[in-house]
Amino acid sequence: MGLRDDLERFREVGEQRREDLADFIKYGDLGSGRPDGIQIPVKIVSLPEFEYDQRDQGGVGQGDGDTPDVGQPVGQPQPGDGDGDDGDGDEPGEEGGEHEYYEMDPEEFAQELDEELGLDLEPKGKTVVEEKEGPFTDLTRTGPDSTLDFERMFKEGLKRKLAMDFDEEFLREVCKVEGFGPRDVFEWARGENLPVSMAWIEDAYDEIPADELDTWRSVAELEENVERESVQQKIRREGIKHVPFRREDERYRYPEIIEEKEKNVVVVNIRDVSGSMREKKRELVERTFTPLDWYLTGKYDNAEFVYIAHDAEAWEVDREEFFGIRSGGGTKISSAYELAEQLLEEYPWSDWNRYVFAAGDSENSSNDTEEQVIPLMEKIPANLHAYVETQPSGNAINATHAEELERHFGRDAEDVAVAYVNGADDVTDAIYEILSTEDDTDA
Structure with missing residues (x-):
């Protein structure tokens, strides 16, 4: 080596x-x-690495120039x-x-985060991109001969054979039992669960010569001398050509149509950029939202992201601005949801999975959460709405937005998550709280 x-x-x-x-x-x-x-x-x-020997020794092979310094x-x-190579390269x-x-890559990140946090989010596609033939599992009454389900047809005919057939020769011998008339034979046949009609017995009885009507003194004597053949034995002897197939038994296999769906997702990231959102709070938002973006990028075939900043008003920004921007205004969280509702019109709920993630320090203008934000969250269809409160120093007196959401939607809501991040140690717990909240049926 x-x-x-x-x-x-x-x-x-x-x-x-x-x-x-x-x-x-x-x-x-x-x-x-x-x-x-x-x-x-x-x-x-x-x-x-090799180092030049600190002992300055001469000898055979010592160069005349460019002698390295000690060490x-x-x-x-x-x-x-x-x-x-010509030898030119980096030092x-x-x-x-x-x-x-x-x-x-995001796919590997999502897989490792699943293992790390014990997540099992399995996104479902919404947009049909291709329809293809699957296995031949469905049946119809018509079709080409090559798709005839012969096995099913045979089973149907066999069931009919077992239900309707009986040993005709043995029953004719029963007609020869001493003292038996057609009614007696019919009653005996009913007791044996033989599917025979009275008319058939009467015809068979009339065909028997008079001198043979008292051949057997009893049914017991008959059974000792004549072997009774079961339907199964008869089928084995005669073969399947005597299995009664009917047109109504025919079914033709045709392929199940499988829809290939593309798993598309749009993620709306909302951040409070008001004056109260100082550097530490902004860092906690980035530390929570960035892994969520990577995770969903890895989980979905196509992921698009919308970034909204807000103070008392809201505006769309790009990703580079989103985590660093800061304003000096007040806070009205509903402005961000109003803008999100408008922007999501480009991503119809019928075609797109949607996530709406918001973060801030839970400070909001008076009554805005109850009167505006909550109705908008209920109005905007999404796989998941989440709010992340970042309060490094603990709850402020007027920081009630997260608590109001939790009180209204409850802790067990399947499409709303509320997480609290007071420091870096809380980040992975918050990510788990968010990603494990989504109901699988809506993914």
Whole structure:
């Protein structure tokens, strides 16, 4: 194994030592990630290197020039060494940055977060993108001969055979029992559950010669001398050609039509940017909302995001502005929901899964929560409405928005979640509270 192989092995060891996912969410630099890629810091291990011997010894092979200083690394493999490269490359240590992060796509992030938090969200598609033939499980009365369900037809005919057939020869022998007339034979047949009519017995009785009518002194004597053949034995002897198939038994298989649905989601992120939302509160919002965005991106085929900032008024912003913007105005949370309702008109509920996530410090203008926000949340159809309260110093006297939502919707609501984040340690609990609230039937 050469030095280059050793370096690759050390890279693999480093990736295995990447930061724990939960710790990364709570304390890591989330801003280094991208919508399509999450960069998780790796705990770097020291890479091997050669150093120049501190003993200044001469001898065969010592060069005449460019002698390294004492302790200077020598022989560090460069990209292309030994494979025809011209030798020009980065100085030793310059390529260390590629070892500093573990690159994780949203799908892997969602899978690991499921395992980390014990989640089991299974999104359902809404928009039909393709219809294709599935297995031949459905039946119809007409169709091409190649799709005839012969097995079913045979079973139906066989059931009829078992229900309607009997040993005709044995029953004719019963007509020859001493003292038996057609009525006696019929009563005996009923007792044996033989599906025979009185008319059939009368015809059979009339065909028997008079000198044979007293052949058997009793049915018991008859059974001792004549073997009775069951319907099953008769079928085995005669074969399936005697199974009575009827047109009404015919069924033709045709394929089940399976709809391939695309799992689309739109996520509306709402943030209070009023004067009371200072840096620590804004950081907790970012630490909660960013993993939610990554998670839903990984879970759905197509994810779109809408970002709304608000103080006493609301306006749409892009992602770069969303977590950093701050205003000095008051707070009216309903303004954000009014704007969200308008923007969601582009994402019909019949075609899109919807999530509406809002966050702030629970401060709101008087009566706005009860009179405006709650009715709007009930009016806007969504898989889930969630509110995250960020109060690092504990509840403020006038911070009642989250409590009012919880009081109105209850803690067991299947489409409304309320979470409290007072510090980084609360973030993963809040994420679990939000993602585990959604009712599977609506996903």
